[in-house]
Amino acid sequence: MKLSGKVAIVTGAASGMGKAIAELYAKEGAKVIVSDINLEGADAVASAIESAGGTARAMKTNVAEREEIDQLIDITVQEFGTLDILVNNAGIMDGFEPAGEIEDENWERIFAINTTAVMRATRKALPIFLEKGKGVIVNTASTGGLNGAHAGATYTASKHAVIGFTKNTGYMYADKGIRCNAIAPGGVATNIGASMKNVNELGASRTKAGQAVMPRAGQPEEIANVALFLASEDSSFINGTVITADAGWTAAF
Numbered sequence: 001m002k003l004s005g006k007v008a009i010v011t012g013a014a015s016g017m018g019k020a021i022a023e024l025y026a027k028e029g030a031k032v033i034v035s036d037i038n039l040e041g042a043d044a045v046a047s048a049i050e051s052a053g054g055t056a057r058a059m060k061t062n063v064a065e066r067e068e069i070d071q072l073i074d075i076t077v078q079e080f081g082t083l084d085i086l087v088n089n090a091g092i093m094d095g096f097e098p099a100g101e102i103e104d105e106n107w108e109r110i111f112a113i114n115t116t117a118v119m120r121a122t123r124k125a126l127p128i129f130l131e132k133g134k135g136v137i138v139n140t141a142s143t144g145g146l147n148g149a150h151a152g153a154t155y156t157a158s159k160h161a162v163i164g165f166t167k168n169t170g171y172m173y174a175d176k177g178i179r180c181n182a183i184a185p186g187g188v189a190t191n192i193g194a195s196m197k198n199v200n201e202l203g204a205s206r207t208k209a210g211q212a213v214m215p216r217a218g219q220p221e222e223i224a225n226v227a228l229f230l231a232s233e234d235s236s237f238i239n240g241t242v243i244t245a246d247a248g249w250t251a252a253f
Helices: 016-027 039-051 066-080 104-132 153-172 201-211 220-231
Strands: 007-011 031-036 055-060 085-088 135-140 178-185 242-245
Touching (some): 007 016, 007 066, 007 104, 016 031, 016 039, 016 055, 016 085, 055 066, 085 104, 104 153, 104 178, 135 153, 178 220
Parallel strands (some): 031 055, 135 178
């Protein structure tokens, strides 16, 4: 088991990529905190992990709130004694709005969940990792964090920020036994589209050209395999970088 004895937090783990990551980590021996704003969904994931012989606990967390992130990590340490792996996976989409049609409220909400939460969870976990002399952070970015035509301006900016934060964090703590990497998934079959409201006609039409060359949609389990690699010693020499998982989609640009 590649994660035997490790304690991992996975945010946004009630469905999609987070669910697949939590399940795979547990299968590989980790004790997993299944964190999501959807407690019912998180409970179902944790229960399935327990039924399969793994160890998991569900926690309701609104990652847009600093207090809830702090509580998530504090309770994890109280219950399991430590934290080894932090997966910042929770995220939401915009409605494909271009810059001229962004509303402040949506900008602030998307950044709070997609970007600020990544910073806050990382900041809270770092003292634990520094004391241990080791730790792993895996951030879910997006091909929208590498290119400009995969979403609206707000989502695109939020994921570009996650990638910059990942690179800086990986470098800053590289000599402390701490690794921080990101995954940039392409189109994956999840329910993130449910977070999209009032899809912008201009923005949606402008992204169609890029979407037309997508080889295929990925499955959450394919992203989970990358997350396992980044969390395990198999990637011990990989730090401060982004792994693109998109079936070759962005190779076209």
